[in-house]
Amino acid sequence: MSKQKKPAKIGVYVCHCGTNISHTVDVEKVREWASKSLDGEGVVIARDYKFMCSSPGQELIENDIKELGLDRVVVAACSPHLHELTFRNASKRAGLNPYLTELASIREQVSWVHTDKEAATEKAKAVVTGAVERVIENEPLEELKVSIHPDTLVVGGGIAGIQAALEIANAGKKVWLVEREASIGGHMAQFDKTFPTLDCAACILTPRMFEAGNHPNIELMTWSEVTNVAGYVGNFSVTIKKKPRYLKEELCTGCRICVEKCPKKIVDQGYEAGIGYRKAIYTSSAQAVPKYPVIDTENCNFFQKGACKICEKSCPTNAIDYEQKEAFLTVEVGNIILATGYDLFDARKVSNYGYGRLPNVFTSIEFERMCNAAGPTSGDIVLRDGKTTPKTVGIIHCVGSRDRNYNNYCSNICCMQSLKFAHLVKERTGATVYDFYIDMRTPMKAYDEFYQRVLEEGTLFVRGKVAQVTDAARKASEEGKLMVQVEDTLIGKQRRIPVDMVILSIGMEPRHDAKETGKLFGIGCSANGWFTEKHTKLDPISTMTEGIFIAGTATGPKDIPTSVAQGSAAAARVLNMIMRGEVTLEPIKASVYQGQCSGCRICNSLCPFNAITFLEDRKVSEINPALCQGCGTCVAACPAGAISGTGFSNDQILAQIDGLLMDVTLADA
Numbered sequence: 001m002s003k004q005k006k007p008a009k010i011g012v013y014v015c016h017c018g019t020n021i022s023h024t025v026d027v028e029k030v031r032e033w034a035s036k037s038l039d040g041e042g043v044v045i046a047r048d049y050k051f052m053c054s055s056p057g058q059e060l061i062e063n064d065i066k067e068l069g070l071d072r073v074v075v076a077a078c079s080p081h082l083h084e085l086t087f088r089n090a091s092k093r094a095g096l097n098p099y100l101t102e103l104a105s106i107r108e109q110v111s112w113v114h115t116d117k118e119a120a121t122e123k124a125k126a127v128v129t130g131a132v133e134r135v136i137e138n139e140p141l142e143e144l145k146v147s148i149h150p151d152t153l154v155v156g157g158g159i160a161g162i163q164a165a166l167e168i169a170n171a172g173k174k175v176w177l178v179e180r181e182a183s184i185g186g187h188m189a190q191f192d193k194t195f196p197t198l199d200c201a202a203c204i205l206t207p208r209m210f211e212a213g214n215h216p217n218i219e220l221m222t223w224s225e226v227t228n229v230a231g232y233v234g235n236f237s238v239t240i241k242k243k244p245r246y247l248k249e250e251l252c253t254g255c256r257i258c259v260e261k262c263p264k265k266i267v268d269q270g271y272e273a274g275i276g277y278r279k280a281i282y283t284s285s286a287q288a289v290p291k292y293p294v295i296d297t298e299n300c301n302f303f304q305k306g307a308c309k310i311c312e313k314s315c316p317t318n319a320i321d322y323e324q325k326e327a328f329l330t331v332e333v334g335n336i337i338l339a340t341g342y343d344l345f346d347a348r349k350v351s352n353y354g355y356g357r358l359p360n361v362f363t364s365i366e367f368e369r370m371c372n373a374a375g376p377t378s379g380d381i382v383l384r385d386g387k388t389t390p391k392t393v394g395i396i397h398c399v400g401s402r403d404r405n406y407n408n409y410c411s412n413i414c415c416m417q418s419l420k421f422a423h424l425v426k427e428r429t430g431a432t433v434y435d436f437y438i439d440m441r442t443p444m445k446a447y448d449e450f451y452q453r454v455l456e457e458g459t460l461f462v463r464g465k466v467a468q469v470t471d472a473a474r475k476a477s478e479e480g481k482l483m484v485q486v487e488d489t490l491i492g493k494q495r496r497i498p499v500d501m502v503i504l505s506i507g508m509e510p511r512h513d514a515k516e517t518g519k520l521f522g523i524g525c526s527a528n529g530w531f532t533e534k535h536t537k538l539d540p541i542s543t544m545t546e547g548i549f550i551a552g553t554a555t556g557p558k559d560i561p562t563s564v565a566q567g568s569a570a571a572a573r574v575l576n577m578i579m580r581g582e583v584t585l586e587p588i589k590a591s592v593y594q595g596q597c598s599g600c601r602i603c604n605s606l607c608p609f610n611a612i613t614f615l616e617d618r619k620v621s622e623i624n625p626a627l628c629q630g631c632g633t634c635v636a637a638c639p640a641g642a643i644s645g646t647g648f649s650n651d652q653i654l655a656q657i658d659g660l661l662m663d664v665t666l667a668d669a
C-alpha cells in the first residue's frame with residue numbers, strides 16, 4: 001500500500017460506456033469493490049453511470065467534488081487518450097486541480113480485450129485499485145504558458161498546402177510556403193478533368209496557384225526543402241535549403257526564351273509522367289508558379305560537358321547564373337502545417353499486368369497527361385505509337401491497393417478516377433470500355449450519380465480482380481491484342497477480354513521519405529507509413545506534437561475536396577492559436593536531476609520529440625519542457641535513474657503497481 005501523506009478524499013466513477021464496458025465487465029461489482037474495499041485508501045464515494053463523459057455524468061463528478069469536498073478523482077472508463085481532458089476539465093470546473101484526476105482504462109485495457117466476464121471484472125477492479133493508489137501520490141500541477149509567433153510554415157505546395165496558406169494569409173498573417181519542386185500545384189496540376197463535375201483541373205487550380213504566388217502575406221519558397229526544425233509550439237526555428245535554379249530570380253521575367261532555345265530535350269519523368277519531353281532548362285508547365293525555370297544539371301550540356309551556354313546567350317535579361325550555390329535561411333514560426341502529399345504506386349511491381357513490358361499498358365497518371373489538352377498528345381487518346389486511336393480500352397481498378405501483396409488499404413480515389421477515364425474514353429474516341437473493379441466505392445457527394453451516368457453511357461463493368469494482362473494470343477482473333485484475364489464474379493466464369501489499351505488505376509502511397517520527414521518534425525507514421533493524426537475522428541489535422549498540423553494526403557489517400565477541407569481546417573487551428581497569442585502546455589514533463597546524470601547520452605537519441613540536448617560544457621543532459629510531451633521513454637531508459645517526470649514519478653508508478661497487484665478477490669469471498 002502507498003505511503004499516504006495525508007488522508008485523501010477520493011471519488012471513484014465507473015462508466016458503463018453504453019454496453020462497451022458493461023457487456024464484459026460487471027460495473028456494479030467494480031463500483032461496490034471501490035466503495036467497500038478501498039475506503040481504507042480514502043475512497044469516500046463510488047458511483048457508476050451509463051455515460052460518464054456525458055453532461056449529467058460530468059455533473060455527478062463536479063457536484064461530488066463541491067459537496068463532499070473530494071480532493072482526488074478516479075474515472076474508470078475509456079483510454080486517457082480519448083477522455084482524460086474531459087474529466088480533468090470537469091474537476092477543474094469544480095475547483096479541483098485537474099492533475100488530481102486519474103483515468104483507469106477499463107475499456108481498451110479490459111472490456112475490449114477480454115471475453116470472460118468474471119475475469120474481466122476482477123481485472124477492472126485491479127485497474128481501478130491501481131489508479132486509486134496512484135492518484136493518492138499525484139501532486140497538483142500548474143500548466144505552462146508559451147507565446148505564439150504569428151508566422152506559420154506550410155510545407156508542401158499541393159492543393160491542401162495552397163489552401164492552408166491562403167486561408168492564413170487572407171486572415172492577415174504571414175506564411176512561409178515551402179515546396180521542394182520548382183512549381184507549386186502538386187499532383188493536381190497534372191490532371192485534366194476533376195471528378196465528378198468534370199471541371200478542368202487547371203481552371204480551378206491555377207488561379208489559386210497565382211494567388212498564392214503573388215499574395216503579400218505569402219513568402220513562397222519553391223525548389224526548397226526544410227533541413228532542420230528546432231524549438232517548440234509557438235517558437236519553432238526552421239532552416240530551409242534553397243536549391244540553386246542557376247538563374248537570378250530578380251532578373252528573370254519568365255519569358256521562357258531560354259527553354260525554347262535549349263538544345264537538350266529529355267523525357268520528362270516528372271510532370272509529364274514519362275510520356276512527354278522537357279528541356280534541360282525548364283518549367284513544369286507554362287502555368288508554373290513561380291514562372292522561373294530551373295536548370296537540370298544532370299542533363300545540361302554545360303554542366304555535363306562544359307560547353308553550350310545557349311540559355312545564357314539567349315536570355316534577354318542576363319538572368320542565367322551557372323555559379324549559383326544552394327542557400328540556407330532560418331525562419332521563426334509559431335506553427336507548422338505539413339501538407340507533403342503522396343507518391344504513386346509503382347505499377348511495375350505488379351508484373352502480371354505488364355506495365356513497362358507491354359507498350360499499351362498505361363498508368364492512370366500517364367493517361368491524365370494524355371487527356372490534357374496541354375499534354376504531350378494535345379489531349380488525343382492514342383496508343384504508345386502516338387497515332388492509333390484505341391477501339392477497346394480496359395481500365396483496371398485497385399492496382400497496388402486493397403491487395404495484401406502491396407498495400408492493403410483502399411486508395412480512396414481510384415474508383416472515381418476510373419469512372420472519369422471511362423467517360424473520357426467514350427466521349428473522345430467512342431471506344432468500347434471495360435471497367436474491371438473489385439467493389440465500386442462512390443460514397444461522396446454526386447459520386448454515385450456520376451457512376452450511374454457512366455453506366456448509362458455504356459461502359460461495360462466486370463466485377464472481379466484481374467489476374468493477368470498478356471499479349472500472348474491463343475487464337476487468331478487475339479493476335480495484336482492485350483488479353484485481360486479475369487474471373488467475372490457476377491457470372492462465376494473466367495473471361496479473356498481482348499483490348500487495345502489498358503489503363504492501370506494506380507493507388508496512393510506515403511511519400512518515400514515520409515519517415516525521415518516525420519522524424520524531422522517530431523511526428524509519427526502509421527504501420528502503412530502515413531503520418532499519424534492525434535485522433536483519427538476527433539482531431540484529424542493535429543499531431544501528437546503541439547504546433548505541428550497535417551493536412552491532405554500526407555495522412556492517407558483523399559480526394560481533392562477532402563484535401564481542401566483539411567487545408568482550411570489546419571489553417572483554422574493555426575489562426576486560433578495565433579489569435580490567442582499564447583498556448584497552454586501540459587505540465588506532465590520529464591526533467592533530469594543533473595547531479596545524478598552520468599552523461600551517457602542514452603536518452604538523447606531515444607526522445608521521439610527531440611526534447612533532450614546534451615550540455616557539452618557540463619557533460620549532462622537537459623530536457624526542454626516545451627518540447628517534452630511526457631511520454632516517459634527517457635525516464636524508463638536512463639540507467640542512472642536521473643530522469644523523473646511530473647505526473648509519472650517513481651512513487652506514482654510504484655503505488656499504481658501495488659494497487660494492480662492487490663488481491664481483488666478478497667471482497668467477494
Ligand code: SF4
Pocket residue numbers: 247251252253254255256257258259292293314315316317318319320
Ligand atoms: S530567358 Fe532569362 S528571363 Fe527568360 S525565362 Fe530564361 S532565365 Fe528567365
Ligand code: SF4
Pocket residue numbers: 589590606607608609610611612623627628629630631632633634635
Ligand atoms: S519524456 Fe523524455 S523521451 Fe518523452 S518527450 Fe519528454 S524528454 Fe522526450
